[in-house]
Amino acid sequence: MSLAITQGLDNTVERPGERAPLVLGDSTYSSITESVSQIAERPPTKAWVIGFMISASLASWFGICIAYLIYTGVGVWGNMNPVFWGWPIVNFVFWVGIGHAGTLISAILYLFRQDWRTSINRAAEAMTIFAVVCAGTFPGIHVGRAWLAFWLAPYPSLNLWMWPQFRSPLLWDVFAVSTYGTVSLLFWYMGMIPDLATFRDRSRNKYRRMAYGILALGWSGSSRHWMRYEKAYALLAAFAAPLVLSVHTIVSFDFAVSQVPGWHTTIFPPYFVAGAVFSGFAMVLTLMIPARQIFSLEKLITVRHLENMCKVILATGTIVGLAYGTEFFIAWYGQVAEEKFAFINRAFGPYWWAYWIMVTCNVISPQLFWIKSNRTIPWRIVVISIFVNIGMWFERFVIVITSLSRDYLPSAWGYFSPTWVDWSMLVGSFGLFFTLFLLFCRFMPIINMAEVKSTLAGQLHHHHGDH
């Protein structure tokens, strides 16, 4: 068998009539199992322990801040008239956006038969769920009386004697984000069942075997099970694809359905979705490149995978840039004084610095991906991705803060200043995210082994056919 032909091959070069290999080196089924499983089986590395300690401390600090907030009241934030949404909502939209790449990679690329998704979809899905956890925290505590957040649910209440207002986008948001979180969790977990069975079968420790055994639900690899499993996976992908588009659309409705200048625009849904995909892919790259290096997964997550993701970032980044331009054009073309002012104020008002950070990071930095070396040298990709993440946080900051701080009534204008709790919660939410992600890396199969083996089988089969 001539798998060795893929050794040292540059799979970013397109050869006409040939499919570029997605699994490199002299990989076999068992070497794939080995390289993924050993991550969870060996004792944790020093880098992991240090990373976990830092992120877990930040996550604990996040928890302490939440307790302090609930105990004291929302006054500990910088939210003040006229900016009552403040950073909690900025962070919410930011994290929901991050949570879009996972399902996009899993569902939409699956439906388009993009085989290169197989090595990265698992980690991206996990990232989605952790991002949704971070995102869900913020509106939950932003409601003020967090212990009454269940009032959002339409349940027959004996206290209120009333139902929620279903014509409000904020309630749509409750349904959209919770559905998204649930379906993403199902999708992620279902995808992991065969790999959890691999972990179960490799366990030599009784309790470890039992824990993975329970999670694997007794998966045996039967062809009948595989057939129904694949059908269910395709169905979930088909359901998740419109869902992922609907979630950020509905998040954008939170803004677009209101009448605040700078928010009340029809471009918001596509613009938000493009931005979400953009930021999500950047976050996937920010996480996957170090993980690939630390866990030596270069043969499975190849440069071609990275390059493809860079191309998605380039495309969506350009869409986002176009959306910024369109917003300005429509503001001018619409000739509504407040709308015109809102956009001039964004670029040249008191928050000009945030606007230009956003433009630099989101419009200019992805354009660097036109150069091939920027798409294939990992550390450069990481740097650009981090800039994209910064830019996307500022995009939400610009949208939420500038519009609210200066709307129709000049005498009600204000300037938002964050407090230490705001800062702590932003940093703390990253701590929570990384804590969950590191735990995932340690205990769960971070690469979809079954699918990668299936890709390898196709590669082998294809190779046989040529000869």
Added chain:
Amino acid sequence: MTDKQEKKLHGTYAEFDAVDTLLAACRRVRDAGYTKTDAFTPFPVHGIDKALGIKPTALPWIALACGLTGTTIGLTMQVWMNTIDYPYIISGKPFFSMPAFIPVSFELTILLASFGAFFGMLALNGLPKFSNPMFTNPRFDRVTDDKFFLYIDAADSRYNHGGVTKLLGDLGGAHIHDVYDDDSSVAVPKPLFVIMASVIFLSLIPLLLVARMRVTTSDSPRFHIFFDMDFSPAKGAQSASSLFADARAMRVDVPGTVAVGQLDEELDFYTGIDMDALARQDKPRAARLVRALLYPDDPEAPAATDEPAVAEGPAKPADEPAKPADEPAKPEMKEEPAPVATADPIPAPATAAAVEDTTPWLKENPLALSLEVLQRGQTQFEIYCATCHGNDGRGNGLVNRRAQRILATAWVQPSSLHQDTLYSDAYPDGKLFSTISNGIRKMGGYSSQINVRDRWAIVAYVRALQASQNASLDDVPLDRRNELTKEKAAVDRKLAEQAEADRQRAEAKAKAEADAAATEAAVVEPAK
């Protein structure tokens, strides 16, 4: 071997190394007439359904049914809750508004369809199933790694132990193995049992407590998680309090103290008056002003009772002497806390003629003039002043225009800022500052809304505005004059064009009217 004989035989399987050999074997087994067969693989092998004769699944129909259930639940829930049971009256919007109900219905469709796909798959596959006789052979552990297994069930009508073993061996299968009942203990491992039992027991406690509370009565008051959020200890404005001798809940500043951020500057800065000069000229009045600044909340502070032309108070109209009947002096106002920047309101111009204003007003703006200060002044002017005085300061702002249109009788037209009496020689900066702070005629004082620095910035801007409306070409720097001349020519041309257009329109109208009259006359004529 002997104990195995007593156990039930489930079937036989063989191990394969590669997909191709497995598929070939599957086809041979199918062609040999076996139907109760299965293959076990580490990943989904394409083409194996056909090779084994596996029928397609009904899973998509289950998902469809669940999805439609979701849509129905979503729609009926929203329609019933928001249209029938509890309609929200909001700006006359329809109670039944289909577009607004789409998002939630969509989300519930997806949610239930996903549940259908996931749980339907588990149910059809018979999962979770933790005990499986297939797992008794340790070699079978590699089914999730790199080995492929072909299994023939003993329940198959063609099953014959010797024949099946030989067939699988001929097809290239290795390690042929018979599957017997799993004889390992069925008991849940003890530690796991203890953990599960305690979790279940602990989770029942709150439920039992709730259940007990629902069926019993209690004398103790309701539990408040955050008592002070349900019952705020804060007193409302103007409410009484038993804590203090004066029974007022709103407290005044401690006499003789200055709050942070107050009185950072000279006294002149807050009054617009040269206080040293005032002290020389009219000591009691200066003392009163200082006292009002230092002890703004002191009810004992002497009020302006001795000088009718000068009244102290935050938003007190300054024209009391001129129109005493309009706003009678309210004695209780004297006791109200006065803002820090309380100063002498200036007499109205009408009064000024009668009573000579001898106050030593600051002649110059104490702020260092800069473009920034002027721009700040402009912003604040346009926020607070322009609504009445107009952006150009001619006293014809939006409020004034509206008042004229509705013929508001109580309305006093705001002054134009472009008149001789309001230029800096007649109306010093300090006096203008005081007017902004304390108000004049119908205009209220702005000291509580605009901070001191911004009030001085407005003064600076008003001076600039006055200069702009009364400047000659000589005031413009040489290098800018050309530009201005050009601009003026353009504006003049535009005005001339407009005047010409207006004239033509008027002419056309007059002509049309004349024509109409002529036609009418012509129509009337033949009738005669």
